[in-house]
Amino acid sequence: MTGESSRTALTGCLGMFPGQGSQRPGMAQYLLGEYPVARELFDRADDVLGIPLSHICTDGDRSQLAATEVAQPAITATSLAVWQILRDAGYQPGAVAGHSLGEYPALVAAGVLSYESALVLVQLRGQLMAQAAAQVPGAMAAVMGIPADGVSAACQAASVVGVVEVANWNEPLQTVMSGETEAVDEAGRVALAAGAERVVRLDVSAPFHCSLMSGVQEEFTAELALHDFADPRLPLISSVTGDYVHGGEQARELLSLQITRPVRWVEVLRRAAEHPVTAFTEIGPGRVLSGLARRTLTEASTRSTGDPRRLTALHSALQPA
Template identity: 70%
Template sequence: MTSRTSSVSSGSPGSPGTQSGCLAMFAGQGSQRPGMAGHLLDTYPAARRLFARADEILGLPLSRICVTGSKEELARTEITQPAIAATSLAVWDLLSEAGYRPAAAAGHSLGEYAALTAAGTLSLESALELVRLRGRLMGEVARESPGAMAAVVGLPADKVLAACAGAEGVGVVQVANYNEPLQTVISGHARAVGEAGRAALDAGAERVVTLDVGAPFHCSLMQAVEEEFTRALAAQPFADPVLPVISSVTGTRIRSGEEARELLRRQLTQPVRWVDVLHTAARHPVSAYTEIGPGRVLSGLARRTLGDVDIRSTGDPRRLKALHDALAP
């Protein structure tokens, strides 16, 4: 699925991963792992400052959880979401201090909150408070209306949509993520997701992988918490972005703070259009891609969507130090 073109920068491409020709990609849920911020807090004062502030804002020992927390503790979505956001923003702060100046930013679902914070649209306080509430509300949906998500691999998105349509009589099942041209995630009632997955296999999918998540994200089942989250969004200040941000809801540039607020509301029930995000960036002066935060999920999606492009990740000590050192004067 494609979307209209929108410029993300007026500059020219810079050196790989370090200057104005780069897209900063902020990690989403699923990138968490035990110890994911240990190297940050051990090595970088900027990270220690950010985590101290996050602990204070949330009244949670987030810095401890991101260093010594168990896999089970990090899997609680009300913990997962602020933990990933804080880790990503700690990486952003230390790279920014070293001179990192991307052409644009984008975030995969949850990662959009970090992208908007990097762009000056949200304060750290607002972003962390919103993602903590978002995680709690999503957890409530999981407890009250258990669902499932599955990744369909090796089948074009239009055929995945057809598989979902064929399972409508069983329950809710919808596309949740357009992650790459041949990887589409579906979400909804567990039985309907299973039926759509079997139909996708019959249509030629290589495999269907059930995801280890606690809720049916990015589908109409999330409407149950939309009203409460909309009130929370309305209570937070949103500024116009000073760095171009490409929306994961539309795949196009966010033009104002008010548009960002509305898109975060829509994000609860709408699919993540990550393929469109990458294509929008690639059509403009972006020639390199940096994954900001834990893991390397987005690096893989970018490579499989765009082919042979310059991609750097920051999710482990070696890769982060290499980029940080390249930026340092």
């Protein structure tokens, strides 16, 4: 395949930005070592955030990256460094989307938010979520092996115990619940009785993407009002609605709603497939979204960029012959 035909093949794809949980020690080391643009972006991030993010993303340990207020800007900066590397090589996706936190780099990629605004917002988002974790005890659990409506029914049945809601529609047979710990446990028991293969408690610090997070929404909404939001220059699909974002003001509102609303990732992927998009590129650390795309759309072609080998392969494919 020539460089030009490869580039053409890669233009009809969805650029997918991963969310929290994709961080890992050393995740930006190869970026900063091989690509000057990555070093430039991380230097800017260090200045904007007032923390040594570039050091944390190259030499920080797992415990440093586990802190929500650090993990969120770390993933955002790493994802946007990969994005710029690919863009400089000629990458032209048909649309972009992000899973929860991943919506922030997706908004930058679509021209809605500046790089600096995205970093400031995710830093505050992480800080507020860390505060919520201390104030709002709760849990999240992934249910595997039954359709989403079965998980919704389990949450409804367990609501007599406490708050429990669907938080993520990740793939047709994987749905995440969020809420008060006893209610989440009860919903898990109901789901297993209904035929679920497994219910796995997630290693998270708070019950994200449910109504229990409403206490941090007001402060975050006030911060959103201080930043400029432009209309998208690239098709952008929101994980809050599973549909396209039509303007900057809508994007601002959706980021506020995202804190308490579920992630509609299955709808995002299916909407992208109508574009039509047949290829899916995960831009940033990890390979979770690539797996979700393959299991949701069985004909999907996926690529990830979370390690040197995979990023180099895609970068090379984008170069002219």
